[in-house]
Amino acid sequence: MKSIMKDKLLLENTRTLHLLYVEDDVKLLESTKEIFEIFFNSVTTATNGEDGLTSYKDFYQAHNYYYDIVITDINMPKLNGLEMAEKMLKINAEQAIIITTAHNEMQYLSKAINLGVDGFIIKPIEAHKLKKVLFKSAQAITDRKFVISHVDMIEDLNVLLDTQNKELLAKNKELEKSFRMLDTMVKKEQVAHNQEEHSHENTPNNNQTTKYLEEQIQSLINDDLDELRELHSDIDLDIIATINNPALLSSSNILEELTDNFSRYASILSFYNFFDELSQSISLFSNTLKESPIPDDAMRIENVFMLLESFMYVLKKWQEDLASEDKSKINALDASIISDMQTITNMWTQEKEEEAPLEDLDDIFDF
Numbered sequence: 414m415k416s417i418m419k420d421k422l423l424l425e426n427t428r429t430l431h432l433l434y435v436e437d438d439v440k441l442l443e444s445t446k447e448i449f450e451i452f453f454n455s456v457t458t459a460t461n462g463e464d465g466l467t468s469y470k471d472f473y474q475a476h477n478y479y480y481d482i483v484i485t486d487i488n489m490p491k492l493n494g495l496e497m498a499e500k501m502l503k504i505n506a507e508q509a510i511i512i513t514t515a516h517n518e519m520q521y522l523s524k525a526i527n528l529g530v531d532g533f534i535i536k537p538i539e540a541h542k543l544k545k546v547l548f549k550s551a552q553a554i555t556d557r558k559f560v561i562s563h564v565d566m567i568e569d570l571n572v573l574l575d576t577q578n579k580e581l582l583a584k585n586k587e588l589e590k591s592f593r594m595l596d597t598m599v600k601k602e603q604v605a606h607n608q609e610e611h612s613h614e615n616t617p618n619n620n621q622t623t624k625y626l627e628e629q630i631q632s633l634i635n636d637d638l639d640e641l642r643e644l645h646s647d648i649d650l651d652i653i654a655t656i657n658n659p660a661l662l663s664s665s666n667i668l669e670e671l672t673d674n675f676s677r678y679a680s681i682l683s684f685y686n687f688f689d690e691l692s693q694s695i696s697l698f699s700n701t702l703k704e705s706p707i708p709d710d711a712m713r714i715e716n717v718f719m720l721l722e723s724f725m726y727v728l729k730k731w732q733e734d735l736a737s738e739d740k741s742k743i744n745a746l747d748a749s750i751i752s753d754m755q756t757i758t759n760m761w762t763q764e765k766e767e768e769a770p771l772e773d774l775d776d777i778f779d780f
Contacts, residue, residue: 426551427452430481433472434458435465435497436513437489445538449484452547462492466500479504481554482547484511484534487521495524502528507557509550513538629685630738637681641732644674644681645725652721659714662707675699691747698754705762717760724753 432453436442437460449456457472457480459465465485473479483501485494492500498510511532512525522533531553532546651671654661661667676699682692708714727750734742 426555429454430551431455433465433468433480433483435485437461437486461489462494462497466497469501479508482509482550484513486513495521498528498530509554511546511550633685634736638736641678641681644678645729648674649725652718656715656718659711662714672699672703694751694754698758701758702761717757720757724757727753
């Protein structure tokens with residue numbers, strides 16, 4: 414019963430494997446081959462080391478993988494078993510090789526061990542000893558294939574997960590845009606409602622108008638100023654990156670990121686009626702940069718983004734004025750900001766041979 418169970422275990426490990434058996438004793442080769450064919454998926458034979466090496470190479474050419482196990486005698490014509498094994502291991506360092514040897518060939522064992530063979534079978538070959546050596550080698554091969562298959566599976570899963578993550582990021586981006594649009598609609602309705610309430614007051618006066626303006630300024634500072642600053646920082650990073658490497662405009666989505674951030678900036682300002690003109694101008698500015706062809710002149714791109722960097726300094730000054738809650742400064746820089754955006758837009762969209770007016774380039778540094 415134990416013998417049958419061991420044979421079943423051996424068969425489980427060997428039934429998918431391919432064997433090359435090299436033996437110059439034809440009678441022994443034929444009788445032993447019959448045993449091997451019970452256990453292995455396929456058995457190829459050769460009667461000398463030279464033919465064995467040829468069969469080894471041919472098998473790889475036909476299947477794109479090597480024999481799982483090579484069993485070889487030592488003393489053979491043309492090329493002995495150790496020489497053949499050495500050449501095979503140079504081709505495939507992981508090749509499993511089992512040596513069959515007679516007692517009078519023990520002097521070869523040290524060389525075989527140094528080569529790294531997987532086992533030895535002493536002649537005359539006894540079935541139980543043969544099965545024991547085969548079981549050990551086949552188990553090691555099966556375990557290695559199991560690990561390799563799982564590594565490949567994990568790599569495939571990682572590729573799949575990476576693809577799914579990119580798809581999720583894209584969907585999240587679209588969802589974020591939808592939420593922003595909804596947020597914009599809600600805030601616009603709230604502003605319109607507040608304006609309607611003020612318009613229906615029986616005794617409107619300057620104090621009420623001032624109070625309403627103060628409330629709106631405070632709302633902007635409390636609810637949106639931090640996001641404006643974050644957008645400003647993100648835009649700055651994109652501008653600096655493009656100045657350092659203008660090729661990014663064509664090789665990445667940096668322009669899309671930059672214009673989306675400007676669009677969001679405009680969207681936030683659109684909540685507040687005292688920034689209507691500025692909001693519309695920034696939105697138009699963003700759309701123009703996004704929809705117009707990227708200039709094919711690297712120098713012009715660099716100049717545009719240098720102007721953008723200066724423009725962002727003006728915009729930062731505008732944010733500081735806003736944070737000060739000084740009503741007299743709220744719209745003080747609007748005209749300058751709008752003018753700067755027009756100058757940048759003109760340079761971005763101009764024909765290659767045109768040049769931006771010198772006075773326009775100077776004006777952008779004024780605030």
